[in-house]
Amino acid sequence: MTEHPTRGSGRRPGTSQTREAILDAAMESFTQKGYTTTTVRGVAREAGVDPALVIHFFGTKDGLFDAAVRTRGVPLRRLSEVVPGDPDHLGERLVHRYLTLWEDPETAPRLHAILHAAAASEAAATLVRTFLTEEVLRPIAKTLAADHAETRAILAGSSLIGLAMVRYILKVEALALLPKETVIKAAAPAVQRYLTAPLDLP
Structure with a gap:
């Protein structure tokens, strides 16, 4: 089921788990497809979230790669x-x-x-x-x-x-x-x- 980012100041339910799922999907994509072929949209699809949520957490593909390398x-x-x-x-x-x-x-x-x-x-x-x-x-x-x-x-x-x-x-x-x-x-x-x-x- 696709997860969409919500507006407002409240804490998103499952934020930590969602972020970890995105990082897992990102590292898998960087490993299997390489940096140039990996896309934010593709990572979002593998993680089961909306691409806007990936942007919310990491800003850009570079930011996603940086976070994935530092944690994975x-x-x-x-x-x-x-x-x-x-x-x-x-x-x-x-x-x-x-x-x-x-x-x-x-x-x-x-x-x-x-x-x-x-x-x-x-x-x-x-x-x-x-x-x-x-x-x-x-x-x-x-x-x-x-x-x-x-x-x-x-x-x-x-x-x-x-x-x-x-x-x-x-x-x-x-x-x-x-x-x-x-x-x-x-x-x-x-x-x-x-x-x-x-x-x-x-």
Whole structure:
């Protein structure tokens, strides 16, 4: 049954559940159809609500994408969970967690959707960049006992994103066919260097 937004100042019944249903439908659409093909009207149809209600909650498709990434793109926040511990093995822990997220059938489609959206739309790229900076890189930077902590976190993040692009998006065989543990051993030292080794930065 179609749900229409009501006028007036009263609280909408089921507002929280309706908003969650819209976000679920949005993340599913961004994952299955991509950012450019997803529409507000299509998300509303899948959520069983009027498109005006989607606009009421999120304003635009960009706003909807931003909210969906922040609430349904939570797996990326799990990277900061591995920061506590021996700093000399931080790179290994980050690469291991990152590859595990990409190879988990539940989280991988969302990560695919986020990277594809960032590549397809400048607006989406801006939203993803803000999300990564605020929710992933900055929390990691705060735990680093080194100079240029935020720049170090960004360099490490760029290395991880490049790894994902080649292994999981482009699927270049030389990297895509390697066992995960082999990739971890090969990539971790570079990430570790960015995080803790002396860097020639101004």
